[in-house]
Each structure stands twice: as C-alpha cells, then as structure tokens.
Amino acid sequence: MFRLFTHNDLDGVGCGILHRLAFKDDTYIRYNSVQGLDFQIERYLETDRLEDIVFITDLSVNTENAQRLEAYKVKGGKVTLIDHHKTALHFNEYDWAHVTVEYEDGRLTAATSLYYEHLVKHHYLKRSSSLDQFVELIRQWDTWEWEKNETLDAKRLNDLFFMLSIDEFEERMVKRLQESDTFSFDEFEEKILDMEETKKERYIRRKRRELVQTFIDDYCVGIVHAESYHSELGNELGKDSPHLDYIAILNVGGKKISFRTIHETIDVSAVANQFGGGGHAKAAGCQLTEQAYKFYIEKPFTIESLRVDALKNQHNLKGNQAGSLYADQKGSLFFIYPRTDQSWTLEQNDSNKQAFSTFEEAERHIKRNYSAWLVRDDEYLRFLAENPNHSKRSK
Template identity: 55%
Template sequence: MYRLLTHNDLDGLGCGILARLAFGKDIEIQYNSVSGLNPQVEAFLKKEHKEDILWITDLSVNEKNAELLDAYAAQGGKVKLIDHHKSALHLNEHEWASVQVEEDGKQASATSLFYRYLQAEGKINPTGAVDAFVELVRQMDTWEWERNGNMQAKKLNDLFYLYPIEEFEEILLHKLSGSETFSFDDLEEKILDLEEKKIERYINGKKREVYQAVIDGYYAGVIHAESHHSELGNAVAKEYPHLDYIAICMVGKKRISFRTIHDHIDVSEIAKKYDGGGHKKASGAVLTEEAFRQFVVETFKTEPLKRDFAHNQSNIKGQEAGCLYQNRSGEPIFIYKDPQKGWAIEARGLKQSPSFSAFEEAEKFVKRQFQAWLTHDEAYLEYMDKKKKRSESGL
C-alpha cells in the first residue's frame, strides 16, 4: 500500500494528482496544513506497517519526526520526502529526504520534483496534458506566472479555491486522463471571469486595511485575511513598496503568512522565529503568542495606512517640481528635486531636511516616518499657490 502526506495548497494537490495517476486506488492521500503534518507522520509510524511506502511532499517534518524516520528507514521502512522550500534544505542530511529549490535553472515546485521522481522510477508515463498541468502548478507556486503573463496558471489556482479539494481532484483527473492538452471548458472560463472580478474587489478592499509596524528592525504591513494570500500579499506589497514585507494574519486558524517583493529580505528567516518556514519571498508560520502580540495586539492600537490618490493630473510622483503628501494630522510633506542636494523633503518637525539620490528613497522615508499618502490635486495646487506667494513676497 502507498501513502502520501502532502500539502493542502495547489502544489500539494498537484502531487496528489500525480500519485493518483500513477497508483490509482492503491494509494491513500492525506492533504495537510503545515501544522497538521507532524501528527500525521507520528500516527503513521506508530502503526509500524513497514510494507507500506510513505511519501511526504511539499511539507517538511520537525526534528523529532526526522529522527523517528531515520529509525524507521534503518529498520527497513520505505519513506521518501520531496520538498522545494529553502527552509527544509537541512533535511538533505537524511537519506530519505530530497529537498531541491531549483531544477534546470528554474525555481522548482513539489509537483515538478515529484513528477520527475515518478518518471525516473517508471511509475508514470508523461503526456502533453500532464506536462502542461505540472508546469502551470510550478509557475503558480513560484509566482513565475506573473513575470511570464501566464494567466492559465492563475486561473488554475483560482479554480482550486472554488471547490472542495477532493472534488477538484476528480475534476483534474478527468481533464488529464486520455487527453494531450490541458484546458478549461466554457463554463469554467465563465466562472473564472466572475471569480477574477470578485478577487479584485476583495483585494481592493483589503488594501485599505493595512497596518504599519516596525518589528525586529523591519517595516511590516499587517493585514487580516483568510484567502487569496498570494495575490493579496503581492498586490499590497506593490501598493506600499516602502514596507519590507507583508504579514497576513489568520487569527481563527492561528496562522500567519509572509510575503515580499524585495530582494533585501528573506521572509523564510522571519517565519523561522514563529515555528515556520518556506521560500525567500513567501513563507508561513504559526501565530504564536509572541507573533499575536507583535502583529495583532500592537497594531490594533493604530490606524490603517491610507492609499495614495491614484488619478491625479498635477500631483504626480517623481516630478522634479515636487509632489505633496499629507499625514493624519493634516500636515503637508513636500518632496522635490534640489539642483545641488538631490531629492529633498519639506516637513514640519524636520530639524534638517534629508536628501536622497533617488525619488523612491525620499518617498520611502516619508511613508515610513510620517505614514503619509499622496494628496489629491486640489490640495497640491493650493499648496503650490501658497508656496509661490511666499517666494514672491520673500518669506
């Protein structure tokens, strides 16, 4: 008998689909959350069925279970862990583990690694449809789809969240069996178009619920959300690029996800502090008591960030004549290009105006220090008119 313990996201499901194609009803598949894996491993090991073959994909075990798996394998038990998360690389010291972050010069997914493994073992025959499916999962999980403009990958992920996981498994198996291409039917396309609009509305609403916090020297954007974490984290990070990373809290599930679009920070290292791990730009962890205090309790005392006005014609970011921001006290903050100093800031309370070589750095300073936002054209024009009059009067 075969047993697969895998993640309950699209990449984990991809492994389940491949296992079902390879072994049919001869494999038992369990979809797990990150925190749910280790109890399942312990339960399997207690049964002592060494004739069973255990696979673990897209998840990593804790130190205790790693030692137990060593003992199990030494006694003749058959186990194989396949993962692609950077935070699991240390497991490669065990003979039963294979953790690989990249393959063929591209970021790997658990599905792509498991597919290659099953082919090498002669357990699955590749087809055009399965090849396409595996690549869509890989691009979605590594966020490569956005860079490639591969909307099919995003659609696959959107469809995944619309169905119970077992029902979606049946839908995919039907698509992949006896077909050389992978595609969505007309009804699915219509459903996906509606879902895309729904997700867009959801994300736009959440962009107004972002709280800024300085935690361990990094500027975090804290938001509470139960779904669409990948799209949400990416969109919010782009909306507020002055933040080092986005922390998405799920209090009911006692989980927290971390996302970033920046190269200077590794959120898998942040996740480790809260019994988690993952990728450099996307990780997850347990909402521990300390995490709850830092990300939930402390931010509850503050107000969410305000979004920049998006449709200005006059108050435009990066123009050398200057652009106007405002804080919650209604005080103006002006960023302009000084011919000698570079980008400079005018604001009440600044003893000495700092200067920056790039506009983006000046704006980052303003948003971090003042939690300010770009004002609308009317306020900007009024400010510039007063500034002109002061200059003409010699004040």
C-alpha cells in the same frame, strides 16, 4: 499500498493528483496542514506497516519523526521525502530525503515538479504533454514565476483550486489529464474564473484601505486581516506600497499568519521561522503564536490604517518637476521637488530640508517614517497658491 502524506495547498494537491495517476486505486492520500503532518506520521509509524511504500511531499517532519522515519527505514520500511523549501535542506543528510530548492538552470523547484520527475524516473508514471503543462503551471504559481512570465493560467489554476473542494478539484484534474493530450480549462471553468477575478479585485481594494504599518524588529511591515486570496493580496499590497519590507496577512479565526514580500533582499521564511513556521523567501507562514499575537495584533491594534495615495490626480503627481505634496496623520506636509544638480529636496512643514539622490528615496523615507500619502489635486493647488516660493524653488 502506496501512501502519500502531502500539503493541502495547490502544490501539495498537485502531488496527490500525480500520485493518483501513477498508482490508481492502490493508494492512500492524506492532505495535511503544516502543523498536522507530524501527528499523522507519528500515528502511521505506530502501525509498523513495512509492506507499504510511503511518500511525503511538500512538507517536512519534526526532529522526532525524522528519527522515527530513519528507524522505520532501517527496519526495512520504504519511505521517500520530497520537498523544495530552503528550511528543509538539512533533511538531505538522510538517504530517504530529497530536498532541492533550485534547478541547475536557475529555475525554482516545486514539490509537484520534483515528484513528477521522481515518478517518471522510477517508471511509476509516463510523461505526457498535458502532465508537463499541468506541472509547470503549478511550479510557476508556487514559485511566483507566473507573474514575471505573465502565465495567467497558473494563477487561474490556483483560483480554481480554491473555488472547489480538494476532492472535486482532484477528480476533475485526474480525469482531464487522463483524457486529454493538452491541459486547458473547460467553458464552465472559464466563466466562473472570470467572475472570481472581479470578486477578488473588489476584495483587494477593500483590504488595501485596512492596511496598517509598523516597524517589527528592523522591518517596516504592512499588516492586514484577511481570510482569502493571501498570495494575490500580499503581492498587490506589496507592489502598491513598495516601501514596506513585507506584508503580514492575519487569519485570526484560523490562527495563522501568511508573510509575503516583493523584494529580493527580504527573506520572509526567516521571519516565519522565528515563530515556528517556514516557507519560501517570498512567501511563508506560521501559526499565530502568543509571541506573534503580541507583535502583529496587540501592539499595532491602535494604529490608523494607511491612507491611499490619490489616484486621479492631474497635477500632484509622483516625481513631478513642479514638486509633489504628501501629508501624514498629524497634519504635517512634505514637499519633494528637484534641485538643479539632479538631486531632490524634501521639505517638511516648509522647513527641515533634506537632500536625496532620487525622488523614490525621498518618498520611501516619508512613507516608512511618517506613513505619508500623496494628497489630492485640490489640496496641492491650494498649497502652491498659499506658498508661492515653492513654485519658484521647484523650477
């Protein structure tokens, strides 16, 4: 029997779909959480079934199970581990493990794309246009390349995955990939995906108003409690508040934390690793351990939510040559205006002047250190009327 132990997200289930297509009914597939894999592997190895062919994809085992798998292989067992996470690279010391983070052309890998190539190479599966398209959508979603490439179908495929049970999603995809030369969504799926997009946008807007900000170690972190849409939520909050180094999304019921960042210089897999988790540089996760609880829930509990920048202003605009006005929870006002030498001045409460080379640097400073927000036009115009010298300075 061809056994597969894989992750229970889209990338892991993509491997399951390929496995089903390759081995038909002679299969056993177990979808696991990150924490659940080791229990399943240990229990399986106790059966000592040397006749099976075992694959592990999109997840890595602990040290004890790595040693057990090595002993299983020495006894004649057939096992292959395929992963794409940087935190799993050390498994390449075993001849049964294949961990590749990046292709030679610079594209990031996904477990589904690596497993597809493995199955094709060993003649378990025949390449097709529909499979190529399906695998590439999953790869772009999992590596977040879909946004840069504007491959919206990759995002919609993940949306569909979360709207269906794993069994139903797997059944739909297997049938479609067997019957069609190209991969596309059917009419029913298109309709429910459009409805889901509207629902998701409302959810993200609501969660934006619940975001709190604090410093954890040297990072300026945005923290929000949410049970749904973690990838999209983390990405949108990160783009909306680029002064934050990363976003921590807490699911207290599931006792999990997801970490997301939009910055190339931040590696959230290293953050997750501190709490026994892992993942990618821009997307990672871990269990809500006792230590993580103190950092992300207990200490920030009393912090006020971040105020949203005024959205419909016509006068108080970011980078305005007439100056931009911000406020914080303590009632302090921050006025940023250009100088004649093309630098920018930041005044706090009409004093305490600081110079910055760009407007963005000045704004980043007050947002990180004071959680300030862009005020509405009415407050801005009243401020200029009461402080005419600011208008003169900014000209």
